[in-house]
Amino acid sequence: MELAYGHPKSLKPIQTKYCPGCGHGVIHRLIAEVVDEMGLQTKAIITNPVGCSIWADLYFDFDSVQPAHGRTPAAATGIKRMLPDHLVICYQGDGDLAAIGTAEIIHAANRGEKFTTIFVNNAIYGMTGGQMAPTTLVGQHATTAPEGRDPGVAGMGYPIRVCELLATLEGTKYLARGSVNNMVNIRKTKNYIRKAFEAQMRGEGFTMVEILSQCPTNWQMNPVQSVEWLEKNMITYYPLGEIKNTLNATAGAPATSPAKAN
Amino acid sequence: MAEEIRLMKGNEAIGEAAVRAGCRAYFGYPITPQNELTAYMAKHMLAKGRTFIQAESEVAAINMVYGAASTGARAMTSSSSPGVSLKQEGISYLCGADLPAVIVNVARSGPGLGGISPSQGDYFQATRGGGHGDYYTIVLAPKGVQDAADLTYEAFSISEKWRVPVLILADGLIGQMMEGVVLPEPIDPATLPRKPWAVGHAVEMGRPYNHVTSMNLVPDELEAANHARYARYERIKKDINRYEEIDVEDADVVFVAYGTSARVSHGALQMARAKGMKVGLFRPISLWPFPYARLHELAEKGKRFLCVEMSMGQMIEDVRLAVNGKAPVYFYGRCGGNIPSQEEVFAEVARLMGK
Amino acid sequence: MTEKTFIAGFGGQGVISLGQLWVYSAMKEGLKVTFFPFYGAEKRGGIARASVIVSNDEITSPLVTSADSVVVMNQDSVEIGEKVCKEGGTIFVNSSLVKKDPARPDANIVHVPCNDIALKLGDVRIANMVMMGALSKVTGAVKLDNLETVLKSFFPASKHSLIALNIAAVEEGKKAV
Numbered sequence: 001m002e003l004a005y006g007h008p009k010s011l012k013p014i015q016t017k018y019c020p021g022c023g024h025g026v027i028h029r030l031i032a033e034v035v036d037e038m039g040l041q042t043k044a045i046i047t048n049p050v051g052c053s054i055w056a057d058l059y060f061d062f063d064s065v066q067p068a069h070g071r072t073p074a075a076a077t078g079i080k081r082m083l084p085d086h087l088v089i090c091y092q093g094d095g096d097l098a099a100i101g102t103a104e105i106i107h108a109a110n111r112g113e114k115f116t117t118i119f120v121n122n123a124i125y126g127m128t129g130g131q132m133a134p135t136t137l138v139g140q141h142a143t144t145a146p147e148g149r150d151p152g153v154a155g156m157g158y159p160i161r162v163c164e165l166l167a168t169l170e171g172t173k174y175l176a177r178g179s180v181n182n183m184v185n186i187r188k189t190k191n192y193i194r195k196a197f198e199a200q201m202r203g204e205g206f207t208m209v210e211i212l213s214q215c216p217t218n219w220q221m222n223p224v225q226s227v228e229w230l231e232k233n234m235i236t237y238y239p240l241g242e243i244k245n246t247l248n249a250t251a252g253a254p255a256t257s258p259a260k261a262n
Numbered sequence: 263m264a265e266e267i268r269l270m271k272g273n274e275a276i277g278e279a280a281v282r283a284g285c286r287a288y289f290g291y292p293i294t295p296q297n298e299l300t301a302y303m304a305k306h307m308l309a310k311g312r313t314f315i316q317a318e319s320e321v322a323a324i325n326m327v328y329g330a331a332s333t334g335a336r337a338m339t340s341s342s343s344p345g346v347s348l349k350q351e352g353i354s355y356l357c358g359a360d361l362p363a364v365i366v367n368v369a370r371s372g373p374g375l376g377g378i379s380p381s382q383g384d385y386f387q388a389t390r391g392g393g394h395g396d397y398y399t400i401v402l403a404p405k406g407v408q409d410a411a412d413l414t415y416e417a418f419s420i421s422e423k424w425r426v427p428v429l430i431l432a433d434g435l436i437g438q439m440m441e442g443v444v445l446p447e448p449i450d451p452a453t454l455p456r457k458p459w460a461v462g463h464a465v466e467m468g469r470p471y472n473h474v475t476s477m478n479l480v481p482d483e484l485e486a487a488n489h490a491r492y493a494r495y496e497r498i499k500k501d502i503n504r505y506e507e508i509d510v511e512d513a514d515v516v517f518v519a520y521g522t523s524a525r526v527s528h529g530a531l532q533m534a535r536a537k538g539m540k541v542g543l544f545r546p547i548s549l550w551p552f553p554y555a556r557l558h559e560l561a562e563k564g565k566r567f568l569c570v571e572m573s574m575g576q577m578i579e580d581v582r583l584a585v586n587g588k589a590p591v592y593f594y595g596r597c598g599g600n601i602p603s604q605e606e607v608f609a610e611v612a613r614l615m616g617k
Numbered sequence: 618m619t620e621k622t623f624i625a626g627f628g629g630q631g632v633i634s635l636g637q638l639w640v641y642s643a644m645k646e647g648l649k650v651t652f653f654p655f656y657g658a659e660k661r662g663g664i665a666r667a668s669v670i671v672s673n674d675e676i677t678s679p680l681v682t683s684a685d686s687v688v689v690m691n692q693d694s695v696e697i698g699e700k701v702c703k704e705g706g707t708i709f710v711n712s713s714l715v716k717k718d719p720a721r722p723d724a725n726i727v728h729v730p731c732n733d734i735a736l737k738l739g740d741v742r743i744a745n746m747v748m749m750g751a752l753s754k755v756t757g758a759v760k761l762d763n764l765e766t767v768l769k770s771f772f773p774a775s776k777h778s779l780i781a782l783n784i785a786a787v788e789e790g791k792k793a794v
Contacts, residue, residue: 042465057473063461065332066475071325078329081313083462107318440652529678603682
């Protein structure tokens, strides 16, 4: 008998602190599966950001570094430059990456730093309790946008499409946006992660996978509603697919064919 | 064979000393008056195949140091006062995660944007942690170019030994001036041992996975970690207690001054001695830990103290703590980027002594 | 022996390189040295100035506030120079450009027509080297008697073709006082 499906070695067999319906757990598993499939557990280092995923070091069974809020790409830069043969995974949320750490992500991307950013976009601040994120949709409610995000009178700005923003930078080689709302998208997302990690290990340049993820607790929905809300509101604003792929075409092709943007 | 004497700017000598100390990564952002240091590192680190990054900000630079230091590599950043304020976030995290690093402050005048001329107005920030939370960094204050090179070189090993960042507190004069310097022996970073607490190379090190973090949300655990760190601080205080004394034994009045102020005070001391006045100089080299015990001993011998600083009076608070009411402590300071002349410092001590 | 010198001139007159070469030569002659340039926010223009000290002993304050010798390379620098000179000190004036002497009757004023000598040698940019020769001759603090070797290690190889001219300027400066 052959074991067809098991718990990834790189993920500790413990229950997470994440809320029911939260996407972080699925994303952790995808990362761990790809790390295992690539045989990189002993070479993987994750930077866990300030936000709900700050406890990533409890779950991933490999080295980790916990930097200051938003400085994750700067710290990952320091790590990857010192350990170029390691797999450096820069895990960031939307507040960490697109608000307090905007300068750090743009310049790390622009320098073409050879780590992979996993950008979890759930359109809200989770850990601090439901404040407006840079990716919060127009009209979406938050504790700091009680009547909904209002770019007009209240001057709350517009949700930032990070992949598209970074795509203009020469240093970025691979920018994809996936989602964990259903199995098809989860599989596609895993494929993006694999392509990004493989590109990193070939030393091609900056790679990032943005992942749309549910936050039922702070969206004040049940998990099923949150999936529906993500599909109806987020995917329509944040298109899925490979936003930019200028990876070396002659490099080893991934196991599955690239997904088309949908 | 004795190493040749080279004429170097303080900023460049600090850079060369860091290169020779086996610094593998330098991250910096332009700011006057330390720009020669960043440029020196760009040229010499890149030429040696090491890491140099002109960061997008001082905040990014110190966090790049945090990342590099978490791998156990010798890492460094430098800046001047306003930039060092920006680095305080990262310094607090370095201390919370017990990571070694070398930070150079070629200080200028403040507050705010202030001026670009030399100042010692960052003493409080340097010696009281500087950022949030309970911690200290080790602070070493050079008085000239040779000293700046020697202390920077040594800072890397001190920092690694104690897993505490070392701050080199210089000023714009030390950064910009040129003096003769004999440089220390180069260390090849490849020969430095890997650190058991660092990330990377887990298998080769035969260790479980490491988690470099300053976070602990369990009050009792965080309290225990802080107690452990403070216990280490007590050992550091026993190990590092540096000062220089000139003509202190028979002195009636002792200047207490560090860095550039100590050089100026030494000049004033010579003027005073030429007139038969019994004046001495006590120069703290380690500003944290501060050499309290020796100053207290001198106070008990009945000396009076004249604190000379390029600030409104910051180190004087440590001098008063050391003296603890046993002797009078006077102050003479210039600020705003002004450097006191030895003539004005002499005039002040002459006035004190009724001459 | 300790010689504290204050040098001032306009940006581009080679005040900084004069100060640097002075202390470099002194260092090669076995002296302790310190050189501190005034630095401003702007990189060009204005008055350039430097504090230089050469000594047999450890140098205390690197700031020259009571100069044994003062070098004034242009008229605008006279005012700063005459203030910093110690009682009975020596003020070297570039008499090609300074037409009004410093108001210091106690001081020994040495006139050196640096620009005129430099022009005769073919390059006004070596006026500072003429002054260095005069400074060496009068103060005796730095001998500058092994200048070729010193200049070869001071200048990068690409500038070695200028060494002969620089030495000639220093020699002419020595002769001029």
